Amino acid sequence: MNMNWFNRDIITIENFSREELEHLFNIADKYMNIKFKDSLKGKIIANLFLEPSTRTRVSFEVAAKRLGAEVVNVTGEYASIKKGESLYDTLKMLDSYCDLIIIRSPIEGSAQFAADICEHPVINAGDGTLNHPTQAMIDLYTIKNTFNRLDKLNIGVYGDLKYGRAVVSFILAISKYDNKIYAISPEQLKIRNEIKDELLNKGVKIEEFTNLEHVISELDVLYVTRLQKERFVDLAEYERVRGSYKLDLKSLEKSKPNMIVMHPLPRVEELTYELDSTSKQAYFRQAKFGIPLRMAILSLIFGVEV
Amino acid sequence: MEEYEMKVTKIKNGTVIDHIPAGKALSVLSLLELTGKEGYTIALVMNVKSRKLGIKDVVKVENLEINPNLLNRLALIAPEATINIIRDYKVYEKRKIALQDVVENILKCNNPTCISRQYNEPIISSFRVISKKPLKLKCNYCMRYLNESEVIEQIVERSKF
Numbered sequence: 001m002n003m004n005w006f007n008r009d010i011i012t013i014e015n016f017s018r019e020e021l022e023h024l025f026n027i028a029d030k031y032m033n034i035k036f037k038d039s040l041k042g043k044i045i046a047n048l049f050l051e052p053s054t055r056t057r058v059s060f061e062v063a064a065k066r067l068g069a070e071v072v073n074v075t076g077e078y079a080s081i082k083k084g085e086s087l088y089d090t091l092k093m094l095d096s097y098c099d100l101i102i103i104r105s106p107i108e109g110s111a112q113f114a115a116d117i118c119e120h121p122v123i124n125a126g127d128g129t130l131n132h133p134t135q136a137m138i139d140l141y142t143i144k145n146t147f148n149r150l151d152k153l154n155i156g157v158y159g160d161l162k163y164g165r166a167v168v169s170f171i172l173a174i175s176k177y178d179n180k181i182y183a184i185s186p187e188q189l190k191i192r193n194e195i196k197d198e199l200l201n202k203g204v205k206i207e208e209f210t211n212l213e214h215v216i217s218e219l220d221v222l223y224v225t226r227l228q229k230e231r232f233v234d235l236a237e238y239e240r241v242r243g244s245y246k247l248d249l250k251s252l253e254k255s256k257p258n259m260i261v262m263h264p265l266p267r268v269e270e271l272t273y274e275l276d277s278t279s280k281q282a283y284f285r286q287a288k289f290g291i292p293l294r295m296a297i298l299s300l301i302f303g304v305e306v
Numbered sequence: 307m308e309e310y311e312m313k314v315t316k317i318k319n320g321t322v323i324d325h326i327p328a329g330k331a332l333s334v335l336s337l338l339e340l341t342g343k344e345g346y347t348i349a350l351v352m353n354v355k356s357r358k359l360g361i362k363d364v365v366k367v368e369n370l371e372i373n374p375n376l377l378n379r380l381a382l383i384a385p386e387a388t389i390n391i392i393r394d395y396k397v398y399e400k401r402k403i404a405l406q407d408v409v410e411n412i413l414k415c416n417n418p419t420c421i422s423r424q425y426n427e428p429i430i431s432s433f434r435v436i437s438k439k440p441l442k443l444k445c446n447y448c449m450r451y452l453n454e455s456e457v458i459e460q461i462v463e464r465s466k467f
Contacts, residue, residue: 106419107420108449110421194449
């Protein structure tokens with residue numbers, strides 16, 4: 001049993017050391033080819049999703065079921081939150097019924113709030129524009145799996161860097177290692193100041209660009225993210241930036257031969273389907289790794305062996 | 307005798323808050339949760355000459371020795387303020403104010419989708435002080451900044467009686 005992981009809340013990627021992540025990746029490797037184990041038999045996991053989700057919700061559920069746990073899904077549409085019940089009361093109930101709570105919410109800080117309230121471990125599956133730590137773990141795992149290392153790479157992040165929680169968590173995760181980060185986005189979608197300050201305080205090598213063409217030839221990884229329509233307070237502003245960035249085959253012409261394109265998905269119109277069949281496409285692999293990685297997370301939190 | 311002392315008589319017992327930046331006396335009362343309804347005699351002098359500040363405000367509260375925790379709040383808008391606890395017309399104690407590392411339940415996060423802003427949740431706002439000069443706070447829930455002008459704006463807004 002790894003005591004650093006046992007019974008632990010997963011709220012932000014910043015709380016995890018490189019050693020702890022390395023241990024997680026070793027466990028995920030072991031789960032890569034395991035279809036079923038009953039090591040979590042008798043455990044009940046709550047999947048509280050107050051925002052739409054396909055990959056995160058399903059992969060947590062599949063991961064739990066592959067380990068023999070039961071899953072209860074509580075979605076925004078059918079939860080009593082819709083009737084005006086507080087998140088606090090909802091969490092109090094789930095904490096008394098279940099052994100672990102996975103939460104996704106449009107409200108920033110919900111996961112920390114949940115962890116403060118609940119006795120059982122809480123996993124943040126995305127809170128507003130803030131954090132998506134398990135996605136960041138999957139992203140690191142994908143890079144490690146491809147390049148056999150997590151450092152000395154030129155990492156491009158491209159798209160909505162202002163509102164995208166997955167990309168912000170990815171930046172915070174990859175900056176734990178010695179890499180150069182190219183933040184490429186339209187002017188209006190640059191990284192928020194509080195994140196930029198955090199990175200600069202840590203001495204992270206990060207540079208901002210507005211044009212992908214100027215840097216594409218230097219990148220080893222290009223992490224694309226969709227425009228987060230649901231986070232725009234002003235829809236007119238959304239319309240102004242809509243379509244302001246897009247990745248297609250042509251934009252990759254000058255890229256390195258072994259460069260990969262990642263995307264936390266879903267994609268909307270920023271990533272063309274023509275890339276799917278190229279060797280640079282890594283996003284479906286990235287999505288697939290969600291299962292072994294989340295199996296590893298659950299087994300570490302519950303303290304069970306592979 | 308200083309100019310303001312001619313305007314407001316000395317108090318026998320209580321608290322004198324001196325060297326408040328000019329115009330902030332009402333905000334000081336608001337931060338100290340003094341509304342006037344508590345029954346204490348409160349003297350408030352605004353825009354008096356000061357060697358240290360040019361002009362300043364002064365607040366005197368009779369028969370109340372203000373709690374040090376409440377006084378520390380003043381560091382948000384009046385970090386140079388001096389506090390004298392008066393007993394029997396004499397300065398019994400000079401208290402210093404210091405901004406705490408965490409500011410709780412005083413200010414509101416400016417991000418409407420922060421958990422601390424949700425009206426039906428039992429939660430109090432919580433900020434970490436990341437810079438004292440200029441003042442800069444960071445929400446402990448959503449990580450958004452609250453800068454000095456936003457802090458002052460919130461406190462002034464609250465002190466409009």
